[in-house]
Every structure is written in C-alpha cells, then in structure tokens.
Amino acid sequence: MSAKTIVEKNFDFSCPAPLPAKDTILLGHGSGGKLSAELIRDIFLPAFQNPVLARLDDQAIVNVNGQRLAITTDSFVVKPLFFPGGDIGSLAVHGSVNDLAMGGATPLFLSAAFIIEEGFSIDELRRVVNSLRRAAAEAGVQVVTGDTKVVEKGKGDGLFINTTGIGLVPEGVDLSADRARPGDKVLLSGSIGDHGIAILAQREGLEFETQIQSDSAALHTLVADMLGVTSNVTPDMRCMRDPTRGGVSSTLNEIAERSRVGIELDESSLPIHEQVRGACELLGLDPLYVANEGKLIAIVAPEAADAVLQAMRRHPLGAEAQIIGSVKKENPGLVTMRTPFGTTRIVDMLAGDQLPRIC
C-alpha cells in the first residue's frame, strides 16, 4: 500500500467519525437481544406506558369483572415455511399458546391474521392452514377470528402470520419475571437449540447424519402439571418463560435484570442433544443463544424445586428436564456459568443475532 495518500473516489473515507446515531432498523432489532430491548425501551414503552405493559412479560394480564384475562400477540416470519418438526402454521399456534401458558393461563381462543404475498401458492396456504387447525385442536384452543391481507409481489416474503391469544389465569397463580429471589432454582424442561438448528440446517441446506427436528410444541399442559404440585399460598412458582428468540441466555438475562438478581448456571447440567452440539461446533454457534419453540424455563422456590422437576419429568414434554442453576444475590443483573473446571464466566446477552464464525 503506497504510503498515506488519500484518494477519495465515490465516497468520503477521510475522517474516522464515530458511527452514526442509531437511525435505521437493522435485522438485529428483531433478534430478541440488546437491540430489541433498546427498541422496546426507547420507542414502545414511552408511547404506551401503563402498569400492565410495564411488567414486560410474555403476556399481559388484565382484570375484567373479577376474572384475570391473559392476552398475547406474536407474529411469525419464519423461513422456510415448512421445516422438520413443524411449519409456520403449527408454530403460530404454539407461539401464542406458550406465551399465554408462561403466565400460568389456560389458553382459550386465538385470532389468526395472514399477510400473503401475491403469487403465493394456494396449495401451500391450504397446507399451512390445515396444520394451524390441527395444532389448535391438539392444544384445545379455537381460532375465533382472523384477517387476510395480500401484498404486491416482492413486498412480502411468501407468508407472514400473526396470532393473538386469550386465556384465563387461575386463582392464586402469579408469575412474573420480577419475582426471582436468591436461593431459587432454575429449571429447564429439556434439550436446547433444537428449533434454531433445525431451521438453520433446512434454510442453508446443511446435512447431518440424522435430521434435527424442531421442538415446536404447546406447553400449557406441562405448565398445568407443574402448577399442580406447587403451593398457591406461598407462591413457589416465581416465573416461567419460553426461551424462543435469543435462546436461554436472553431469557435468563431478562429475568436477572427484572428481578435484580444474579443467576448462576451449571454448565454440565445443560441438556443439549449431540447433533445440536455438533452443528453448533461446526458453525461456531453457542446453543445458549439458539431459539427453542417447545421448551420452558421455570424459576422455582428451592423447597418446591424437586417436586416441580418430578412433575415435569412425568410429562412427555419435560422428560429431559433438569435443574440448570440457581438464583444468587451476587452479580445482580448478570447471568454467570460455572464451568466443569470450577471457573465461572458471564453468559452475556447478545446485541443482535448470533453470527457464524469465520474459522
């Protein structure tokens, strides 16, 4: 490179100014990481501020005539539309059902809105709708209203679905991310990373010896079983979350921040399927940040942890459940991990999406 000549061609390189103010939406704003949290904090919360929204849980819980109603909404933009273990239709049901279930609610009704790109195959739409219908029937929820919009070719990506769910919260159940206390146990219902890796493998045409299946499933019956063995008088069940976008790490970081506690994980207790581990090693990804669609994390009082764990393991969706860590007073707002070497490290929240490493 010849010395320090600065030749400006089509662009101005000369001054290394700081990066510009954040004035553009990036894909990372939808990742469930720090960028998503910033968007909620800076744009949405100030606009709509109210005590229900301020809880920042997966669902809102409102009182209507003495009944506690849980409401949630979720949009599904997954690509590919069909993947091993599910499709956008079943996912649209499981996503909203699970967001209700994480509040302890019994899911009752769903809405379904379809945004379809001009030119989309009616046959594929029928397959998606049938899958959505089956998933709703299996979950015991009814799709009671809906909407259809068609956008011009090139203005959508085939098909997007939004579902809104409504459910009822039983008396005595009060779950929220701000209720974790030092000493509580962190329970995870099964292996992590299956959904994200299944989608990635399908999208990128990566082939493994055995196909990795998405874990997409409705978790409300598992939640009911777990709540069945905990005391309502001194609420032992503090909080439940399904670690979807951003994975286990983002979910636990949110809980640690909202409850102002530290969370310490035990690395050797994390259930991760061998194929998922292999795929993550190959791609340079950390399964703690990979999405799940059929797993839940529960923060449980220490005295109830074993009973809840046993209840989880008796349910088919919780057969591989583990206690993966505990809540601490040290390092409030941080998630740390005890390694098998006896050392600890931070499990950080990512800014945006996890990126495959170069080598």
Added chain:
Amino acid sequence: MKYLDEYRDHRIARALAAEIVQSTTRPWVLMEICGGQTHTIMRYGIDELLPREIELVHGPGCPVCVTPLETVDKAIALAMRREVTLVSYGDMLRVPGSRSDLFRAKALGADVRIAYSPIDAVKIAAANPDRKVVFLAIGFETTAPANAMAAWQARYKGISNFSMLVSHVLVPPAIRALMVSQTNRVQGFIAPGHVCTVMGCKEYEDLVRDFRVPIVVGGFEPVDILEAVLMLICQLEARQLGAGEARLENQYVRSVSYQGNLPAQQLVEEVFEIADQKWRGIGSIPRSGLRLRQEYAAFDANRVFDLGEITVDEPADCISAQVLQGLKKPPDCPAFGIRCTPENPLGAPMVSTEGACAAYYHYRRHTAAS
C-alpha cells in the same frame, strides 16, 4: 462427542494444571496467537487454573479484528453499489468501519449475504450473471485455501462477474514483528493449530532459531491449551537450568503435521502472492499478507472496481496495540466497557467475540470489575 469431550475433560485439565503448578518456579509470559484460543481461555477460565507466575498474553490472531478499517469501508462502499452483491463470512457483518457496518448497509438496501464457504459466493455469481458478486475474502492462512479455491474456480469456469476483496494476513511475520519490538515481553508462543493444519509447523523453525523462543503448536480445547502451556513451561524451566535450546513442538498432533496440507499450500501459492499488509490495531507489517496474483487480476475487486488507495486512522484513545503486545490487559483501558463495547467498539480487539477485549467483556466483566 469424539475428539471434543476428551479435550474438555475437567479431570485431565486439572491434572495438567497441577503438573504446570509443580513445574513452574518463576514468572513467565506466554502468548497464545489465535483468537480461538483466547476465546477458549476466557470461556473456560483456563488462566484461573494456572499458577500466578504464568501470565497469558493474548495475540493478534483474530482475523475479523485485524482486518483494516479501510477494507471494511471498501466492502461497505462496494455493497452500496446497485449492481453489486457482497458475500461475506457471517461475523464480518457487524464489524464497524469508520462510519458504518455491513448490517447497516444491508438495512439501507445493499445486497449483502452470508456464506459459510467462499465457493457459495462463486455459485451465487454463476446463478446471477447480471450481478457483480464480490466475496470479502479475509482471514489467516486457515481460510486462504478456500478463498484461493473460489478464485481458481471462478477463473477455471470463466465466471467473470465474480471478484474478491482480499485482506489476508499471515502469522509468522506477526510473531517476528512482536519479537523485534523493543517492548516485547513474550517468552514463549502457542502457535495457532488451524493455521498450522494448513501450513504445517515448518515455517516456525526460523522464528525459534532467530529469537531462541520456544513455540508449541496448540489446539483449541481446554486440554490442548493446558498441555501446550505445560510443554512451553517445561522448555523454559529446563533452559533456566541450562538444559537444551528453544525448540518447536507440536501439541496438536491430531491435526497438524510438519509439512502441513501440501495441496492446499500449492493452491494458495498459485492464486496468491505475499505482500505488505496493514493490521487493524497494529499497523503495517512487511510481507505479512496475501494478495491475488497478476493472473487473477480480473477477480481482484480492488482492480475491477478501481477503489483507489484509502487510509483511515484508528481512534487515538484505543490501546489495542498495547493489548495485542501483552503490555496491557483489556480492563486496564479506561474506555473498556464504558466507551468501548462490542456494540460500539473503538478498536480491533473489541470487534469480534474472538478479540481479546471482547472475550474479557463477554466472559469476565464480573471479575474485571472487582
């Protein structure tokens, strides 16, 4: 998982750590070259298992971190051209240039795509003859064969709408630059196992001889790193007692041979030639990089697009040069974690997760503060 679990076995690791403690009688400063090794050390807390006398210094071997600002700026400028599809390894997309990054370019409408292999970029070019497809070909010797193969295939198949923006760096000249520095503190090196899988161990012989410094080619798992540290300590302590000369040793025998991967080396030699190279955070090092040979000029984005010479200076308050030479640790920097974070990095080592500062930030903030 075979070839992984045994190298992450905490019993073996603790046994090695105990042996290191027993073998160490005085302070030693060791450097692991590769960012992947730094990542493992921080992730598993390997440095905490070592005796206080051993200081691990984190080398410049993070390919994403050392890619010059100019290259990132050029990639963004190319991506912003309407006719260009820019293809990159995933972790380059968040790397800030002087004003923006590829993610922001994408948000503004640039056609930026992630590939797992440079060959995918050639395929994209073949499938889209109306697009000018540019691959951002960065990395150490590890990625050079795959990048060379992409250029070779494009030339062989006559895919004229494919080109590469090349920013390739080489490890041995960087070690030489560190050793000749007046302020050098490093007494032994863990050489990068992936680089040596391609290049073999042989090119490290000169460094061992010229500087009488022990070099051990090491792997990337906790047990690999501890074993490499033990091999270095055994050499250093023995020499202290007057026994033996500095030697080149290979810990990563399951992957690295003395000669390396000869067909891969031949391909790299055919496509690339050695050139002076600027390293982000360090500066220019003579003959420390690769550029496309004249026969491949038609695939060199620098020539195809006439990007010109561009120089950009690093932010003055970044101490990365001192971090990368082991003169300071990341938490010693006043900007660490405050004005300099992985979201808004001031300098190279905060850029990628394998950079030393980012590794401290992601894994050690809780202990760095206390």
